[in-house]
Amino acid sequence: MEDEVERRQIQQILELDNEELQIEEVESLLESSDDDRDASGVVSPDDFTFNTQLTSLHSYLGEVDDTRHRSAFWDGGAVLNLPLFYLEGVVLFPEATLPLRVIEPNFVAAVNRAMTQADAPYTMGVVRVYRDSNDGPLRLAKVGTTAEIRQYRPVEDGSINVVTRGQQRFCLRRCWIDAEGAPFGEIQIIEEDIPFRTPRDAYAKLVPLNNRRGQQILSLNALSHGGRNDENDSEANSEESFENELTQTERRIHQSAIGACYDSDRMDESTSSADYNKLSESDSQSGSPCGTDSTFLGSSPSGHEKQVRNTDLGIGTKSMARQVAEPRSHLSSTLSRAFAPIWVYRMYDSFCLAQKAADMWKQIVGTPSMDGFVKKPDLLSFYIASKIPVSDPTRQELLEIDGVSYRLRQEIELLERLDRVRCKICKTVIARRSDMLVMSTDGPMGAYVNSYGYVHEVMTFRKAKGLATRGRPHKEYSWFPGYAWTIINCASCDVQMGWLFTATNEKLKPKSFWGIRSCQVKDETR
Known part of the structure; x- marks a missing residue:
């Protein structure tokens, strides 16, 4: 079935290539302005007839054999x-x-070594190379991605046409040239973290923070006298159920938050209810059931997840405690709430x-x-990272970011700032x-050779x-x-920016579109 679909797609390509060239005047296409953009920025189906599946076949490489x-x-x-393959201006992500x-x-x-090696057949490492300055030496990035060779075909002139797919991130430990002149590297596979999900009942049916110590004392007294406090038992069971679902790291963060709020209750009895209401109101207006704080972590956690969480969120500090502590009142002694506001959990x-x-x-x-x-979420974070219109x-x-939630937060921040x-x-x-346009099933951005x-x-x-x-x-x-x-080229500085693509027959829509090289764009904020 797949072979039949591929044959039909190849036939479509041949029919398109045999069409007579009918390119419109290019000058008229250069007059695009912001004034004639539609509100959505999305091309309607009536204005789009191109089969985006044809692009992902990379048919311009000619015939290639599936490995x-x-x-x-x-x-x-x-x-x-x-074996290493390093490229300037290109970043390979898993699944790309x-x-x-x-x-x-x-x-x-x-x-050729990758095709025949025994330990990791059909696999090589892909690393980005860069220069610190225009005339500086080439440097290898410290993090790359393994690439699986999926299609392969030697050419008569000695070259090879290959289609690969990203698999796993790795750290490059050292590199060398082997006896055959092939670049090699010793790599270490990066262990990906498990996507973080807020534990069930994380912010429901919990003992009030500012009354918790007193209830614990009462509970201990009741037990010492052989009595039983059903309400306290229920609350204790709720807490135990919650903490049992946390990892060891999350449990330490959770307990740190409890201690911070205890300190706050002792030191700051006069916290105003207006401040707490303002915090709650800002959370409720996030606009989404899964709204998140827009604070941007300026750097990767790089394995220090606990430290970043405690520092960035302020957990374990008096300033954070004062923000999340509810003022003492009759209601605060009767209503249960979480150890931290819901937006703290949603941030991660x-x-x-x-x-x-x-x-x-x-x-x-x-x-x-x-x-x-x-x-x-892990695959989504890699997908967006490989398609987002920012510099390499x-x-x-x-x-290089370790942690799914951190990568997603940075991507959200980039998407919010990007215009x-x-x-x-x-x-x-x-x-x-x-004005981004999807011309391939791989998305609005892709690698081509x-x-x-x-x-x-x-x-x-x-x-x-x-x-x-x-x-x-x-x-x-x-x-x-x-x-x-x-x-x-850029009309101002004459640097090559990419290519203008124009339809070769009247049946194809869109009639034209632009391909911009990612290595030639500047990261832009509002």
Whole structure:
């Protein structure tokens, strides 16, 4: 069945390529402005006839053979020796596709070694390389992703066409060149954390903080006299049930929060109810059942989750305690509440964060339901990181973050701040976030390789401005079947920004769109 579908898709590609070239005047396409954008930024079905599945086939590589091999996943902490493939301006994430046209002899040797090695067959490590300055030496990033070779075909000229898929993150411990000239590296697989979910009954049926010690004393007195306090027993059981569902790390954080609130109750008897009501009101107006605090963690936790949580949230400090402590009153001694406000838990609930990130992403690109991703926050965090229209250094930072909730929080912050796309050199605005266009089933951003072996990560936009075309349109080696490509430069600084793609026949819609290289954009905030 799959072979039949693939044959039909290939036939579609051939039909598109055989169409007569009918490219509209390019000058008229360069007049795009912000004034004629529609409100949603999403192309309607009537204006879209292109089959986005054709793009993900990477048919411009020619025939490639399916290796029909799926490599196993390694446990976190495993140390391996793998052939390395390093690329400038490209960041590979787990589950992302990376096509390669391998021409340089050392990388050809690396791919051949990956195909035949016994310990990790069909697998190599992909690492981003970068320069600190324009004329500085190339440096290797410390974190990369293993890539599984899924399709492979040697070419008569000695090159190799390959399609790979990202698998697991790793830390690069050391690298060398082997006897055949292939780059190799000793890598250590990064152990991914389990997505954090707020425990059941985390903020319900709990003993009031400011009355808890007194109730504990009463409970002890009752037990010492052989008596029984049903209300206290129920509350104690609720607490025990809650704490039993916490991990050891979460239990320490939880107990730290209790101690902080006890100190607050002793030291600050005069906390005003207005402050507490204001805090509750701000939480209730978050706009989503899974609303989250917009505070941005400026750095990766890097394995210090407890320290970051305690510090960033203020848990264990008097200032945080004063904020969350409810003022003493008759109600506070009778109503149960959580050890911390609900928004504290939501800030790190991976599933709440995943829902918010998915909703924001859908508003931007108009993709179908992402319910499947919401159920797997770790995969969603990698998916958004691989598609978000930001520079490759920022995407490398996202790759290096340890912790699903931290990565999702940073992505939400980036999506909230992101509005305009600018040229990295002259800062000229060339597009808006709402103008992103999905031209592939892989999303609005993907990796493509040209005939010279250079890999480009390209964002697609339906509109752009401040760009000028160079040369004539070409049909050969087009990443989007049925479209011809023309090089585009920034009109202000003349740096190459990407390509203008124009339909080669009247049946295709959209008639044109823009492909912008991610390595040439500047991260932009409102």
